[in-house]
Ligand code: SF4
């Protein structure tokens with residue numbers, strides 16, 4: 001390509017100078033703050049708390065808020081959720097007897113949580129769930145044999161779950177100072193053990 | 205594993221399987237090459253290893269439930285899959301999307317284009333042996349990914365759009381953060397250019413290599429950056445206007461030989477670099493002129509579009525992504541078809557590759573920026 | 582869409598022997614219905630005389646009664662689009678190829694052949710593209726039966742929910758009748 005001797009040497013010069021341009025850029029990064037963090041151990045805050053509040057992680061269900069409408073189950077394109085509701089014939093009270101989420105299939109799309117009228121099913125910021133057995137990935141929010149009365153929403157009052165109209169405001173509050181999570185306080189909230197199996201799974 | 209099969213006893217022609225697990229094919233593609241010495245005499249691309257029958261799934265899923273699958277058509281630019289599908293259903297339904305939602309869609313799509321092009325140029329440099337630029341590109345991409353996470357809650361499979369709009373408004377304060385990032389990003393591109401784009405060795409490696417003439421590009425259905433780098437001035441955003449794009453000012457980048465000639469590998473690379481800056485410009489305009497209002501039109505929960513068919517197309521980062529949707533009036537589509545840029549880009553290989561060397565094929569293939577799942581769907 | 586109507590008039594004047602019709606449904610776009618055996622001639626005319634130089638999309642459709650192939654042509658300089666459609670019988674679907682007109686039609690037609698079993702007459706290299714060569718059936722046909730295994734690899738796995746069913750049944754001790762039960766409504 002280089003037709004003359006002059007071109008030949010120009011090319012060599014260009015090659016050298018452009019390499020040093022690049023090296024100068026790389027060198028300047030020696031003096032900048034590193035952008036990486038050392039996951040998972042050497043970080044101050046767990047990644048789960050550093051995630052933005054709208055992060056769509058593994059589903060969590062607050063069964064205490066569920067009205068048993070079955071909408072989430074119908075919306076899910078994959079059939080990840082399975083719920084069962086029974087009615088006591090005497091008191092006409094309905095009970096949730098089963099609320100399973102199969103997170104091995106779930107593609108965390110957010111369709112179910114959007115359609116839930118009370119915000120009972122929503123996304124946590126949890127994402128590490130590797131396990132050796134696939135059945136462990138079915139999270140059971142109602143233990144077999146347990147009956148949880150359905151939630152009766154009060155007219156005109158915001159559901160204490162994720163408000164559907166402005167999720168951001170509430171989420172922001174949490175983002176600023178993450179509340180201490182006490183799994184005993186919130187029924188059905190999953191806490192993950194080291195082996196990845198949810199605690200509910202163990203106790204059942 | 206590159207597997208070698210000697211076809212000829214005299215060792216004159218060699219058949220080489222490049223792939224399915226080859227680092228430069230960016231996914232599971234098998235390129236069957238017939239070599240004479242080091243020169244490729246014939247190429248036969250074998251695809252389909254990642255066929256997930258998304259189109260068949262579409263026929264079995266109700267309209268709203270199919271949306272998450274559209275992310276998986278092209279996992280590097282999931283937003284476009286969302287948009288093209290939503291546009292098709294909205295056109296059938298006759299739903300008017302609120303203007304604010306259109307703006308939010310444009311913002312998300314253009315950020316997605318930046319993400320995707322960063323990967324494209326980064327991996328292309330990596331294919332040629334330069335590892336550092338890839339890390340620089342990935343660093344910027346992570347920043348945009350963080351914004352994506354704040355916009356829609358996911359980093360890769362966004363599932364952001366809904367039929368009739370978007371599910372939620374921007375988080376307060378996010379627009380300022382994005383604007384701040386764009387300022388930085390516009391300084392990052394010159395730095396990236398100093399790092400690799402202007403590098404004489406890199407340039408010499410790519411110029412005049414694997415030139416796709418405009419006529420071939422059109423006949424082979426190339427689209428997007430690949431088509432424009434061949435000098436064809438066609439951009440769906442401008443020439444088949446959709447969403448809010450007519451309201452923004454941007455330049456359609458064509459590969460008018462910054463170095464080398466129109467249609468070579470360097471032109472394809474350069475078009476992507478330039479397009480990122482244009483995308484940044486569009487995002488800035490959209491954020492500054494974001495109209496007030498709703499973000500989602502009223503659509504029934506059960507969506508049953510009337511009988512009919514529609515072809516919607518968006519300018520995705522890999523070219524034209526089209527959705528051919530046929531409705532029979534039921535709850536599920538009769539047919540969903542995704543026309544993707546990578547699929548058509550593969551058809552150009554048998555035309556251009558014969559005559560190239562094996563090492564050049566790596567550079568050429570990198571410059572086409574195909575994504576294997578998008579070919580196979 | 583006036584584009585299609587205009588194109589229909591032009592085509593009818595240029596090719597008077599071929600019966601062409603503009604069709605449309607309740608919503609969406611309209612298209613020109615072309616008899617299957619004339620499709621190559623019509624598209625050839627559009628390509629060479631009317632300047633439709635870009636094949637945007639080629640797809641098969643199975644309506645249940647018949648197979649259809651939809652062509653979406655585009656003219657890049659004029660920025661116009663034209664949709665054509667042909668109908669084919671479900672068995673013995675044969676169409677003339679258009680792969681000599683557009684390079685991209687080669688792969689598009691291979692895809693339609695693979696997924697619908699439409700045979701393209703004159704195609705240089707009609708092989709399967711998505712599915713393996715020894716695959717049986719054409720998956721996008723409506724009467725396709727899903728195989729349960731492929732070369733001894735099972736294509737099914739049990740639903741974990743079903744595995745847990747017995748546990749719930751064992752504890753369903755309460756005498757409440759299951760009238761309101763919604764169990765098992767997922768598939
Ligand atoms: S997030 Fe999506 S896939 Fe997962 S359970 Fe909800 S609707 Fe189903």
Ligand code: SF4
Nearest residue numbers: 066067069070072116
């Ligand atoms: S979680 Fe929500 S959508 Fe699902 S049944 Fe309970 S209230 Fe209904």
